[in-house]
Amino acid sequence: MITLRELTKRYGETVAVDGLTLDIKGGRVTGFLGPNGAGKSTTMRMILGLDHPSEGEALISGRPYSSMRHPIREVGALLDAKALHPARSARGHLVAQARSNGIAPSRVDEVLEMVGLAKVARRAAGAFSLGMYQRLGVAGALLGDPQVLIFDEPVNGLDPDGVRWVRELVRSLAAEGRTVFLSSHLMSEMQLTADQLVIIGRGKLLADLPMADLLANSSLSSVRVRTPDVADLPTLIGRLRRDGDVNVESPAAGELIVKGRTVEQVGDAAHRLGVRLHELRAVSASLEQVYMELTAQSVEYGTGEAVSGGRVSGGIDNQRTQGAEA
Numbered sequence: 511m512i513t514l515r516e517l518t519k520r521y522g523e524t525v526a527v528d529g530l531t532l533d534i535k536g537g538r539v540t541g542f543l544g545p546n547g548a549g550k551s552t553t554m555r556m557i558l559g560l561d562h563p564s565e566g567e568a569l570i571s572g573r574p575y576s577s578m579r580h581p582i583r584e585v586g587a588l589l590d591a592k593a594l595h596p597a598r599s600a601r602g603h604l605v606a607q608a609r610s611n612g613i614a615p616s617r618v619d620e621v622l623e624m625v626g627l628a629k630v631a632r633r634a635a636g637a638f639s640l641g642m643y644q645r646l647g648v649a650g651a652l653l654g655d656p657q658v659l660i661f662d663e664p665v666n667g668l669d670p671d672g673v674r675w676v677r678e679l680v681r682s683l684a685a686e687g688r689t690v691f692l693s694s695h696l697m698s699e700m701q702l703t704a705d706q707l708v709i710i711g712r713g714k715l716l717a718d719l720p721m722a723d724l725l726a727n728s729s730l731s732s733v734r735v736r737t738p739d740v741a742d743l744p745t746l747i748g749r750l751r752r753d754g755d756v757n758v759e760s761p762a763a764g765e766l767i768v769k770g771r772t773v774e775q776v777g778d779a780a781h782r783l784g785v786r787l788h789e790l791r792a793v794s795a796s797l798e799q800v801y802m803e804l805t806a807q808s809v810e811y812g813t814g815e816a817v818s819g820g821r822v823s824g825g826i827d828n829q830r831t832q833g834a835e836a
């Protein structure tokens with residue numbers, strides 16, 4: 511697990527990370543999202559001891575990175591894939607890392623095989639494509655067989671095959687119980703990969719909740735209903751509106767678009783009233799739509815107020831509370 515407590519980083523006047531408090535748990539892939547400059551890389555750098563917090567702390571399995579004797583056995587990271595000596599071979603690069611962390615050289619060949627670089631392992635890394643650098647970075651992260659993995663934009667520069675490979679790899683690492691924390695600007699890919707989402711804006715936490723809840727509770731998601739019992743629709747609408755916090759529109763005779771209720775709730779209400787349904791389906795927002803709405807608000811109103819002031823906010827706030835309890 512990764513634990514952040516009031517984690518804050520200031521660069522002069524700039525507050526890059528602003529009081530982040532959250533737990534990034536094992537057994538699932540946690541996606542880390544935020545606009546450019548939101549503070550994602552700075553957060554990851556502080557977790558990895560590359561930057562010192564101005565306030566607060568970041569712990570890995572309950573301990574700060576700086577207290578670890580062999581850090582890469584506890585946490586593997588891919589931050590800047592190109593940050594290595596270009597004249598060194600992929601194997602040489604990993605062997606040096608393995609040696610300084612008490613890891614057997616046989617593990618180097620194992621991880622090179624895992625990332626598909628075994629055949630080019632003795633070539634100078636300087637001649638590598640961006641995708642090959644990314645694979646080498648992933649190999650470095652896996653070298654110490656750590657329980658916690660941090661990937662900053664791991665699919666950057668990868669072809670569709672490589673993107674899929676990363677997705678399957680991180681999902682299998684999480685399935686083994688490991689903590690996987692990864693950032694990406696590719697929303698469609700993140701939607702396929704992550705179980706949990708942490709979204710920040712201007713260094714502040716905007717959301718920390720399961721992907722499914724984020725999408726289902728978005729004001730952009732809805733339930734579509736079609737009934738032949740047109741005359742009964744006003745009664746059904748009245749029942750749906752009874753508990754408040756719902757938006758019901760009727761775009762055509764016998765059709766409803768309901769926002770703020772689940773398909774189960776709408777189906778049950780119709781059943782109780784004896785209204786026949788010929789169509790009942792959830793129309794889920796995409797992660798990209800929800801993300802754009804959420805972060806646009808944060809930009810417009812400032813991050814702190816945004817989640818309690820807008821349409822998305824009710825859902826987000828509730829979910830954030832639920833996420834914290836989970």
Ligand SMILES: Nc1ncnc2c1ncn2[C@@H]1O[C@H](COP(=O)(O)OP(=O)(O)OP(=O)(O)O)[C@@H](O)[C@H]1O
Pocket residue numbers: 521524525526544545546547548549550551552553
């Ligand atoms: N070494 C530094 N000195 C001064 N300001 C910095 C430094 N590193 C980051 N910042 C600032 O801190 C803020 C957060 O930057 P950071 O790189 O963490 O954001 P990010 O979410 O990773 O962005 P991106 O998606 O563009 O990679 C930005 O305003 C950035 O300019």
